[in-house]
Amino acid sequence: MTDPYDAGAPAPQTHAQPHKQAAETEAPILELRGLEKRYGFVQALKRSDLSFRRGEIHAIVGENGAGKSTLIKLLTGVIRRTGGDILWQGEPVGLDTPQEAIDHGINAVHQEVVLCRHLTVAANIFLGDEKVRFGLMQQRAMTREAQRILDDMGFQLPAGEILGNLTIGQQQLVATARASLRGTKFLIFDEPTAYLTRSEAAQLFALIRRLKAEGVTIVYISHRMEEVFELADRVSVLRDGLLVGTRNIGETDETELVAMMINRSLEQIYHKEKIAIGEVLIETKGLSGKGFENVSLSVRRGEIVGLYGLIGAGRSEFALSLFGRNPATSGEIFWKGKPLSITNERQAIEMGIALAPESRRDQGLALNLPIGFNINLPVYDRLSRGPLIDGREEGRLADRQISDLAIKTPSRRVLVSAMSGGNQQKVVIGKWLNHGADLFIFDEPTVGVDVGTKAEIYRLFGDLLKNGAGIILISSYLPEVYEMADTLHVFRTGHLVASRKFHEASHEDILAQAIGV
Amino acid sequence: MSTEAPQKKPMSMRNFNFLFALTLLALLILLWVILAIATPNFGTPNNIANLLRQGSMIAILAIGQTFVIITAGIDLSVGAIVGFSTVTVAWLLQQGVPVWGAILITLLIGLAIGLFHGFGIVKMGMPPFIMTLATLTSLRGVGLLITNGATINITDTGFTEFSRNSFLGIPNLFWMVILVAVPAYIFLHHTRWGRYLFAVGSNPESARLSGVNVPRMIYIAYSLSAVCAAFVGVLLAARIGIGNATQAEGWELQSIASTVIGGTSLFGAVGSVHGPLIGAFILATINNGANLLNVNSFWQRIITGLLIIVIVFFDQLRRRRQ
Known part of the structure; x- marks a missing residue:
């Protein structure tokens, strides 16, 4: 690999400045x-x-x-x-x-835009390097200069606009422009x-x-x-x-x-067992709510139902409403055959629904509290003898999940923030295994999780199904839902646009449904 | 030194809290030893009793404040509630209400104020800082209105004697700290409600998705803080024998300082009952010692401020290393 490889580079080094030998x-x-x-x-x-x-x-x-x-x-x-x-x-x-x-x-353009949303495009581009004369900022000169730079880069962006008014994509281009200067x-x-x-x-x-x-x-x-x-x-x-x-x-x-x-091969990671599918756990008919509309689907015992779609397609919003967060505004929910409405999280939990949410950091975990605390959070009412918590039982339950899920930690008292993403995800899952449920909703369970842990999580799905649970698996990673789900529903802009049985359709077909081409 | 123990492997929360409490206690005892050597009067039973009385009221406020701060909130109104409660209890006694009734009604008014804070924060979406800042200023106003700016004298000697007397050689006021601290400790560290307070302070969304009734915990935290403050108001009225709405000026800051010195994080989810207790008595000792050493009272304020910075800075350092 010592020979310089320059294929695909149209005009290297000879362009702009002939600055290097x-x-x-x-x-x-x-x-x-x-x-x-x-x-x-x-x-x-x-x-x-x-x-x-x-x-x-x-x-x-x-x-x-x-x-x-x-x-x-x-x-x-x-x-x-x-x-x-x-x-x-x-x-x-x-x-x-x-x-x-x-x-x-050395500069970077990050995935998330780290700029000031309330300032103009020009102000962001010159932030920290403002043009100043007699101690005053040269606003107009900066806007003009920024516009020239943007035009020169071939970006069609208004330099005088407030950054927050642009789309995320446009903001990303502003960040790029800023990073490629100076x-x-x-x-x-x-x-x-x-x-x-x-x-x-x-x-x-x-x-x-x-x-x-x-x-x-x-x-x-x-x-x-x-x-x-x-x-x-x-x-x-x-x-x-x-x-x-x-x-x-x-x-x-x-x-x-x-x-x-x-x-490793896909089969090794996506370990899917044949499990007998049982009665219907939950069924929705024409369910609508914040971010999703007219969704009808069902989940049976022993079944993994995959929800696939791009971010913002309404999958997570639908799942959250089944969990009583942002309750549905119209349509029907049947739980084990009985019609009901789910109005808050505690009701959902008592019914037997568990949710491992999309964002561990924002929704799933109390990061600056110990592992054992997080694992037991849903069950503290059960751990109480009269008004007091049974400390020994509390420790026993936490340690059981730690050993069952092979969570790597010296003790249940270690803070969750000190753990890797994969282990944090195990804590989120352990929390609900500890509580127990009939229907498990996993929203992006393997984001930021290493391959080994991924395989462990999928294997765990098998265990849950064998015990008679049903699973809703939400993912924007197609191979995951494609290989794991018995039934795969595709979401696009809040609607359920396609439903496919296991391996019934190709990747391309499903992707096309999700993007809408 | 206790700071040497936590190295390499991440320390558990329990060990950390224990060590921190121990360090604080050592600091308090060190202060006592120094003062006992430096001044002839510090070690006298009279002064010790006085010190305990001085620290007691801030200590009770700090316990209430801790519940709120653990939820990542803040209660700026506690000083005003104390002042207002001195007026309430004095006025009720003046109207001929029996002592037990006056105390009970005052505590219930405290509870109502706390619930009002909870309402503003949960239902109206007010930031805790603003909500309690608003009641801070209004409560003083209400108290002044009731008394027309005057002071109500308390003539019931049984009531005022209580705060000056001792039981088993320990001032009654300090017994009141124990009366509050023991149930508070059990509540915070050994009941599910205590756990939920920490969960709400760490991440309210995760708490909610785990089935915790987050609004209820907010109501509970602010109610406990306000009731503690009303209780302190009763004690203060007994100690000074008057009801006056301008009393306890700045106590909210002292209670927050004690809480923070005691290892509570203003970002929530970190705190204990014993830490703020020790914190309150460290502050009381500094004031007491400074008086005995004839240090200008203006300097006392400066020293207190510096101490807050130093202690919290060391606490931050250790947390970061963790």
Whole structure:
């Protein structure tokens, strides 16, 4: 891999400024040697070596929780490494603070827009670097200059507009514009196209190619394989916090990359057992509420019902209303054959419904409280003898879930915030196994969870089904619902648009239904 | 030193709280030892009794405040409730209501104020800071209206004697701290309601999705704080023998300071009953000691402020390391 690989680069190094000699171009602009990051006893990034060349587009792929965001945070100085060296243009550097990274010319465009929503586009672009004359800000000059920059980049954006009035995609482009200014030599994109329309994505790709031609090194992190193959010169694969390899883009294909990413066959991960399907647990008829409309479906004992759709398609809103959060406004719910309405969470829990919500951080866990506390939170009324809590029973229940689910922790008294994503998810699940339920709703149960834990979670589904429970599995990751669900319902803009039996339709068919093409 | 123990492996919450309480207690005892050596009067039974009386009322306020702060809220009204309650109880006694009745009615009014806070926060969506700031200023106004700005004297000597007397050599006021603290400790650490307070403070959405009645817990927290404050109002009226709406100025800040010194996090979900208790007596000791050492009372305020910064800073450091 010592030969410079430059295929796909239209006009490298000769464009804009002839600023570097060819020999220098081959030397890495940034080199990682044995880079390592540990959080307590969790290794987020294991001793990794990686080098980035000047003016290349280097894609990084890996599953959720593979260590991509850890790598970004290390490179941008947001967190400090616990081991290894970082060489910037051959010199060892600290990269201990975000400012240090920016001073070197390292910038990032994050997945979530981190700008000031109440300021104008121009103000955001110049934030921290305002044009000032006699101590006063030159508002108009800044707006004019920002507009020139945006036009020059090929972004169709109004510089004078308040940022919050733009779409998320447009805001993302503003963030990109801001990051590519002020002497940036190394620019990291984290899932930049997640919220972009097709034409916005095209504008972004054009800019990325131009930056590359100007000698900027681009690190491109994405789940979308087609983008990686369209843009990148080289691609590196992370798995479970370890860098497993780097390939020239012309010498690899999607199959190889996926194999490197997961390192095991799909059957090993999606372990699906044949389970007898029983009576209907819950049935909805024409159910409508906040964010979803006219949804009719049913879940039976022993069955996994998958709800697939893009974010905001109404799947989570539907599930939340079954759990009594934002109750349905019209339509009918039948629970074990009886019509009723579900008006609050406590009613749903008492009926026998459990919800492991979409966001562990915002909805699922009390992060700064101990593991045992979280596991027992739904059952404290059962743990009480008179007014007092039975402390021994409390400990016993928590320890049982910790050992049953193989939650990695020295004690039930450790705070949840100190754990890895996979273990946190196990706590969310353990909480409801502890309580028990007939219907389990899992909303994105494997986001940010490593492959091994994923497989454990799917295996657990089998155990629940065998005990007569029913499962609603919500996911925006198609292979997951495709391989696990007995019945797969596709949501689009609040409506249930298609229902398919297990493996009845192709991936493409389901995706087309979800996107609406 | 206790700070040396927590290294490497993440420490459990229980150990952490225990060590923190121990460090605070050590600080309090250290202060006592220093003062006992530095001043001839500190160690006298008279002064100790006085110190306990001084610290008792803030300690009870701090316990109530802790319930609120654990839910990630704040109660700025407690000082005003104390002042208002001195007026209420004095006025009721003046009207010939028996002592037990006057106390009961005053506590019930405290409860009503707490429920009103809960209502404003839960139903009207007011931020706790604003809600209790509003009652802080209005309650003082109501108290002044009732008395027309005057002071009501309490003539019932049995009532006022109580606060000056001792039982088993310990001032009655300190017994009142124990009377509040023991049930408060059991409530917070050994009942499900206590657990729910922490859950609401840590993440109300997760608590709600786990079946916790979040609004009810908010009502409970503010009611407990207000009732504690009304109780302190009764004790204060007994101690000074008058009812006056301007009494207990700034006590809300002292109660918050005690709570925070006692290891309670203003971000919620971290706190105990014993911590704020010790915190209150640390503050009382500093004031008492400063008086004995003839330190200018203006300096006392400055020292108290600096102490808050130092103690909370060390607490933050340790939490971060954890």
